[in-house]
Amino acid sequence: xxVVRAETGPLRLAPVQTRxxxxxxxxxxxxxxxxxxxxxxxxxxxxxxxxxxxxxAALVVPLAGELVIASASQQEKVTAxxxxxxxxxxxxxxxxxxxxxxxxxxxxxxxxxxxxxSREMSGGREASDPVGDSQWAPAGRLDQLEEDTAVHxxxxxxxxxxxxxxxxxxxxxxxxxxxxxxxxxxxxxxxQVECWLHGSRFDLTTGVPTGLPATRPVPVYPVRINGGxxxxxxxxxxxxxxxx
Ligand code: FES
Numbered sequence: 001x002x003v004v005r006a007e008t009g010p011l012r013l014a015p016v017q018t019r020x021x022x023x024x025x026x027x028x029x030x031x032x033x034x035x036x037x038x039x040x041x042x043x044x045x046x047x048x049x050x051x052x053x054x055x056x057a058a059l060v061v062p063l064a065g066e067l068v069i070a071s072a073s074q075q076e077k078v079t080a081x082x083x084x085x086x087x088x089x090x091x092x093x094x095x096x097x098x099x100x101x102x103x104x105x106x107x108x109x110x111x112x113x114x115x116x117x118s119r120e121m122s123g124g125r126e127a128s129d130p131v132g133d134s135q136w137a138p139a140g141r142l143d144q145l146e147e148d149t150a151v152h153x154x155x156x157x158x159x160x161x162x163x164x165x166x167x168x169x170x171x172x173x174x175x176x177x178x179x180x181x182x183x184x185x186x187x188x189x190x191x192q193v194e195c196w197l198h199g200s201r202f203d204l205t206t207g208v209p210t211g212l213p214a215t216r217p218v219p220v221y222p223v224r225i226n227g228g229x230x231x232x233x234x235x236x237x238x239x240x241x242x243x244x
Pocket of ligand 1: 176
């Protein structure tokens with residue numbers, strides 16, 4: 001037995017109208033797999049938009065209140081004393097239909113395969129390989145991108161998270177590799193972007209995850225500054241990523 005004490009990370013507001021808050025409580029190496037526990041509070045009438053948990057299996061444990069959790073094939077009303085098991089990649093949305101806040105704990109266990117893959121790619125090579133037949137796309141003015149911020153851009157059909165940190169500008173696919181929500185809605189600090197939903201952090205230069213529960217890198221795109229303008233190199237083929 002090992003006792004792991006919660007060390008709460010920063011409280012994050014989900015970027016939706018009726019804003020849930022999320023706070024990572026525990027990130028622990030469970031010996032062969034990583035575990036993350038996040039506390040989420042959904043206010044009355046609030047919701048978590050549809051998302052999945054990437055390669056992680058997940059447990060959702062309501063502590064207080066009443067929660068509606070829906071997938072493509074099922075909708076359940078759950079209360080304290082019930083545990084919901086979510087398969088890897090299963091997409092769900094959570095709503096609080098009541099007049100009281102609901103508190104839940106979400107526990108994620110990264111799959112062994114993906115954890116191994118992440119270790120193999122820890123140098124970030126796969127995510128940061130330059131694009132062979134890239135096209136440079138204009139992505140706004142440098143003086144309009146504030147330090148430690150990120151913005152979403154649609155560049156020729158590519159969703160791009162353009163972020164500035166430490167004076168450098170970085171471009172990544174605007175999708176968290178854990179649960180397919182926009183990274184540009186997250187917080188930028190110390191050369192990293194933190195996903196608002198479960199708190200995964202990604203190195204802005206390499207796209208490699210530096211904090212759980214994500215284990216797979218996010219594709220990054222080369223950036224250059226041209227006469228005060230920002231340009232991002234995108235794959236020539238529509239829909240392709242920096243992986244080619
Ligand atoms: S969606 Fe889970 S950390 Fe980003």
